[in-house]
Amino acid sequence: MARLLAPLGWAYGAVTVQRMSRGGARTGVPVFCVGNFVAGGAGKTPTAIAIAHRLQAQGEKPAFLSRGYGGKAGPGPVLVDAARHTAEDVGDEALLLARVAPTIVGADRVASAALAVKTGASVVILDDGLQNPSLAQDLRLAVVDGTAGIGNGLCIPAGPLRAPLSGQLASISAILIVGEGAATSNKAIRASKKPILTARFVAEEDMASQLAGKPVVAFAGIGLPEKFKATVLDVGATIAGWRSFPDHHVYSAEELRRLQSDAAQRLAALVTTEKDYVRIAPLLAALDPDLPRPLALPGALIFDDTQALDDLLTKALHDARAKIQAV
Template identity: 35%
Template sequence: MTQKLLNAWYRGAWWLYLLWPFASLYLWLKAWHLSRQIKAGINPLPLVVIGNITIGGTGKTPLVVALVAALKNKGLRCAIISRGYGGKVGPGPHCVSTEDDAHTVGDEPLLLSQLTGVPVVVGWCRKSSIAWLAQQQQFDLVISDDGLQHSAIKGDVEWCLIDGSRGIGNGLCIPAGPLREPAIRLSQVDQVFTTGVPNGTISKQLLQHMQGKALCHLIPQLDQLKRVYDNLVVPWPDVQNPIYAIAAIGHPKRFFDDLRHRGYEVDGQEYADHYQFKVHDLPNYKLIMTAKDAVKCKVLAQANNNQPPMPWLYATQSLTIAPAQIDALLLQLGL
């Protein structure tokens, strides 16, 4: 997926409407595919699905991390399931361990495992992952990182994230627009969140499709700065010094903007989401990357052949979920 096409989707380029027939074909093929799949049954464990209906990053990882932390504070035992995009696990289930790397299990599952400290089970057959976790008889609920479009599972609670600065773009489905499924899906989930600074125009656009449901805003913030090679927390640099930053995420510009909001002059280099960095991609001087990129670059950053470690840094993100949201979730799950 090229950044140029993503920009056109969210900018509302007129020529995309010429692709509307292909978007209709996409929806027909999607419906045909879903009709041939085994439908979701009753989940053996309460299931929370956190996903989106758009192509491009919406900030699922910070929300999953924050939700796990909130549930732990309630004394609940939870686990995470993920498809493991970019990894080599296959159908799974495979529980992420300290011996795994991003090439094997995918960058997001590895990051979630490190940030949450709870089991993360990877495999494109999410139903098998849930069944395996149920067999362990150790968990109160399961969180699915993504999966709103996965017909083999149906969340007991479904949360949908929308990028607050881009919304649903031109409102069209792939390839004419960024939508994985029609915007009416927003009325079918239990909660819709926007991530980032609230935008009144986009909020009104979303509310038109939500049929009276409430829209909540989440504002992730850059938190700690750490060294890539050993995860040691370091001070943020002086804002008087320009910084070089890289991002291989769904919406790189938002990461660069977050750095600018901290007062930095940023020279940002965008890469495709889940890009697997090679050592020649990155300079041997100080730069700042995302936590998702750091799990792929740690080995590259560590000292080898009598060379010092690379001085690369990464920034973590945090957000706060309102206690009322957690209470409502547990009420819906019967926990």
């Protein structure tokens, strides 16, 4: 099937590469983009959050731009209010980002960036948008899952790539490989001579210690749910039950009650991701209080070489501001 669809994939990819080469609008502040080569999850949001923390440590005031996947807040731009908005309003990623820095949701990236600047942002971080040319991007970081890599190397719909890898590699600034796996030895990535950073996802220590050695029923509706399963195992928990759902899955109260019952029957805790938890938060009041309540297992992306990341960010900021002043 992939071979049959390959011609469509290359046509789709060629259009995407051409679009990526277009110049975008300037916002007056540096614009950093965290994206990926493929459709689906690779760890973009945790990476964007980690970069924001490093920029804040340098005295910068970052703001996030998100498309607000599945949100109903309107075309935007909308400044996310975590105390008022739900995942149904602005999308699950936007709520996670808003805990760290001002977050604007909207389809029009230029308008969203203008609003970010009005909030006082000194640098804008795009959570996704590597293939979107509307904004001039001063740092383009491609996130690659170490295990999944680039799949079969073909473009949508024949494979997961959004455009031919060679064309995408030519337009990015650096690559981040998250976790171990085949991607760490990918010949095309290694031959690109782009800076390569590595990182790993680590569960929050307090919750990890609470789950260590205990049975859990785990569930996740993210791009790569098996990554969460691996995280649960890494903290030392025993997986007594496991359910995976599509990315951005909209849970029903009945689904959560069934998960509660399953956990109760197995004498296990009920655990999910932070991203899933913000989606189920409005349903928690409707759950059985006598059965295991869903718990979020928070985590963070830890870079193996934070100095290399800081150097990359500092240089990108310096170069971007030089270009802005020259205009």
